[in-house]
Amino acid sequence: MTMTGKRVVIIGGASGIGFAVAELAHASGAEIVIGSSSAGNVKAATDRLSSATGHVVNLRDESSVSGFFEEVGSFDHLAITAGDWGVPMFASLRDLDLQSAHDIFTVRFWGALAAAKYAAAKISQSGSITLTGGMLTHRPMKGAPVATAMGGAVEYLTRGLAMDLAPVRVNAVSPGMILTEVVKQRPEEMLQAMVAHLPIPRCASPREAAMAYVYLMLNDYTTGQVLPVDGGGHIV
Template sequence: MSSKDKLRNKRVVVIGGSSGIGFAVAEAVLDSGAEVIIASSTQSKVDGAMARLDSPSASGRTVDISSEEQLRHFFEDVGPFDHFVYTAGDALQLGQFEQTDLKKAKTALDVRFWGCIAAIKAAQKLIRPGGSITMTSGTIALKPIKDWAIATGVAGATESLTRGLALDLAPIRVNTVIPGFVATEMWDTHMSKEEQHKVFQETGKKLLTGRVASPDDIAECYLYCMKAGFTTGSNVVADGGGLLTL
């Protein structure tokens, strides 16, 4: 089978698919001839994403990933499918470690780690033979930055989870994409558009690719994880050479 046809007529679920990398994955899945079901916690985000996708092969739903019951009902409604992608994430707490608010810091795991586990637990029995699960981490797990200790721990937890779940859920394949510096809406939480532009320009000059990534760049890694039937338990890095240069 040609690589371009490996996703044709498949069903792909993307939790976190209403924006950023998740939305780019949803677009790439549609371009590959598959059906995509996106999910987010906010109806307005789902509606906006559906308008942009504008395809009869795309559908969207809301789900609260903190609720196992909602996740169970969500996947029961979706029915059997082939690939599951989890890109949901919220803004991480940054700052000096000694000033860490532990109550807030503990919530950093809620969406990116526990939410992912809860979703996989609900999804696994509906994934068809030959299917896969792809999670999301970040290069901070591999190359920490000062004052990002909590974020480093969260990312590292997902990286390790990949190998454990690959063993537990086999023959379902489990992998994680580890993006480097990506220009997504998430940066709006930390800085203005003008500040972002400056940071992206300065960082891009340091990378071997000469630029920071777009969500479309990273979406290609998720397609690889879905298509590569002999890849499991792997963490796929897409960082523009950042681990070598930044």
């Protein structure tokens, strides 16, 4: 199966999983549009993937999201991989700052919702939207109640949008430990300890995660689903 003739928009596509999705979709024949909050990152990504175009979009700003999709115009598939690594994701309830807890949802939930809202007017009725959750939702840990809830909110948003936007398909990917640029900054010993218990006891490459997004774009009979890419984390 190919994506020849399809137009794919990736918000968060300048790095990490998002850029891997851009590369893989492009290799399958798609025209790529990259969205990122940084103009420099957009330029760097489109320089690396020379046939791609890109625009700045700030998922914290509804007018920026609306303007982005006006610039993009019509398209077939949307993947949202953007995160906000400047927000503290981990804190126990006793130490929780409620404003920081609120901020965890700003990009990954509310930003994704805004993107879906404004994408809906431009996306092909045979197209798809793919959101991003995370393994933590299914394997909670101490010190991360809000991050766990945020991932769950994304997954339930996926189900709701799949019904509301039909026949446009809406799915999500639930990545485990993926070796993005940010993750690779952590000590190797820490990363290995986090995955040692898995049936596949290693971290994944961004390309391995990207394959799930492209699959969900290509499979016309899949909607309302969450696809784990976590080395078996859901079953241990």
